[in-house]
Amino acid sequence: MSTKDSDTVPDQAEKANPEDSILSPKQQRRAIRKIDIRVSVVCGILFFICLLDRTNLGFAMIAGMEEELELGSGNRYNIIALVFFAPYVFFQLPSTFLVRSIGVRWSISTICVLWGVSMLGSGFVASWHQLAGLRVLLGCFEAPFFPVTVYLLSTWYVRYEVQKRYAFFYLISCIASAFGGILAYGISQMAGLANKAGWRWIFIIEALITITIGFCSFFAVVEFPENAHKSFRFLNPNEIKWVLQRIDNDRGDAETEGLNITAFLKAGTDPKLWLLGMIFCCLTTITFGVSFFAPTILKDMGFSVAASQMLTAPPYVLAGVLMVACGYIGDRYHIRGPLIIFNALVSLAGALIVVYCQASGVRYFGLFLLAAGSNANVPAGMAYQANNVHGQWARAFGSATIVGFGGVGGVCGSLVFRSQDAPGYVNGFYACMAASGLVIVIVLGFTVYFVQQNRLIRSGKKMIGGQQDLYYTL
Template structure:
């Protein structure tokens, strides 16, 4: 059999087995493939969810700690809390592209656990800081070590799953981030009640216990995470044969560029020159402005409605659970219909309505304002997550895709610098007018960007579908690979 089609020469396939090569493409028995995907989900998804869950817990617990006494204990007067939130993203955005490009060489089974263990140690250390400078140091280090996790995980998943399977799997990461808010609220409620035990304040227990949990996850990852499907100890040889066939078929469909192993500077350059990557990155910046502001300051927003600190911790939980349920449903539908924009634009507009409600409803209508947080949460994780899936679908070639993901996340996550500042001031009613107004405008802008991307990609698909044979051969002879190949079709 042809090794370039993803099947090794020594792989034996008996009569009635799952594979058959016809005209260069490998037929895969759908029943066997479905069984394999279920196994991938069973083994990979829990690990991915755990990594992202603890990452978001450790990143956003500063919001829970702030209303549990940290602000007073560390003398976080003025805008010091906002500065601490903002500085996390300074180091976070600096290392995302290098981390995604280094993943293959440094090995996922080592690099990803390294990130988790290091930031866990930082969070444990944060439980013992005694001043503002110490808090700043921990936030800078936390951003440094968390920076590579998301681009590395999305790139890692793209080596196991085909493009039409990716939205659902990447959705698990964002569901984990949403659930981290729910778990964070519950943990904050329980752990802050340990205030005074062994002389530690409740917020210190919050950092300490969550840091220990993350450390355990990081140590487990060393032994459980394979570098790739070839080294996955939980895959049988016949299942690896199917994985090779899937990779080979995907290479045929996407311009024979997915199997490149050596570093390709040209692919990196193409990513930086691709206007679609920059448009996607700009949309991610707009959506992340809302996402980061919402996840970090939701406890403060709800407390502003007049609830106590204890009740506020609990009231954040249903909001995040609702956001998780919506995103799971939308991501499954997005994969089922193989469409992105048709879900992203409406979801962005629903979230915009939520911000409008928080701006326009009287502050004495507490129930309506609390309902508005559910409306706001409805689309936030959907648009952020599906946009990540979309950029993976829109870039073929390992290193072009790696660069595109890293660039999108670098630009998108720089929104955290702004998000940390826009929820600094309340008006006389206790409403975050500036924060809600900026979030409303950026989410509306993101909706326009998603629609523009749809029009752009649809035009490129139609152009390729209308190519003559001569034009197609000319493009291939010119060496256009990956998503520039005339056979490549963009997901809309």
């Protein structure tokens, strides 16, 4: 949704009555900086750990796990990657609904410690069946994290601040994907220490980091704006009041009614949420597929094990540049859809290069574009959803829906690159092309629909959420 108003902090904070501002402009900027650190940065660091633990499977695979657990037989590796997503998808909606009752700090710190413990167990398994069981537990414990943090970020910022914050939030997580290969390679050099293989140390060391950060997160994570006073050393009362006022002026949903399952589930009748979820499903089909299988694909291209781990990092540098640029452009010019289409075209071009070129260096460049474009689109897709869904319970349902569909995309990403398709993995890259194409089609359809709806709003024939001058964001 968009308005005709400026996106500067003072204007959005006190759009209706700027002369009555609770805080001076300097105090407002200071409050925003504190919110950025305690919301965007802290959540980004936790998501870094989350992705590091979720995607280290591919690095362990080429560091000796495949041989020791006999994963080359049948589809065992695909099964291990796949079982994570069944509980991950199932627990999205209930966890997002219940977080307001449990509290963000207790929810996030507890699940972070628990998924760290399940990851620690992965370093001591004796069979692939045990590893699969621990991946199920990992899916259960990680399920609430992403929808809750996406929802949390959307509640703290006004509409045309949110894509930059999503971009930085996800940028920190991309560092995990870039750093993960380098870290995994370094840890794997511990092979033989305490008579344990290098791939086991990957799980053990990263799990211990996660558990430590999980305990610390209880003091760093903040609650929703209306409960900000419960957050450890965060905003003063005037700053909290100002935040709630600016959110109400921007979209009119700063305050949330009590636990309301009817309002929460009613949001599911809106087809927009499911189509927005489908966009996210297509994006994560590519991002998870690449993160799980990039080391194996690169190894099959002819690169060494060390090079295969190291070369997974550079695409995320380009992804970071793209997502930050899109964040600033999108918030500055109040656009979302065109940026998503651009990134989808980058991904599509990358998949085409991998399939139709022969040289390993050129094919790597294609994989580079595929990973960069799809990852850059994740924060853009989150902002697209956040700007075009109104109301706190609809926002909560929408956050759970897109992340749940993201889990479905993870299932698809676990299956598209099959061992029998090696070394070219053509079918997997065709699936990535189809996913990119579907994103473009859905966004174009939304653009036509939003233009029509905005015309009705301008003519006074329609109103969103009972508010005037509230429009869909194209």
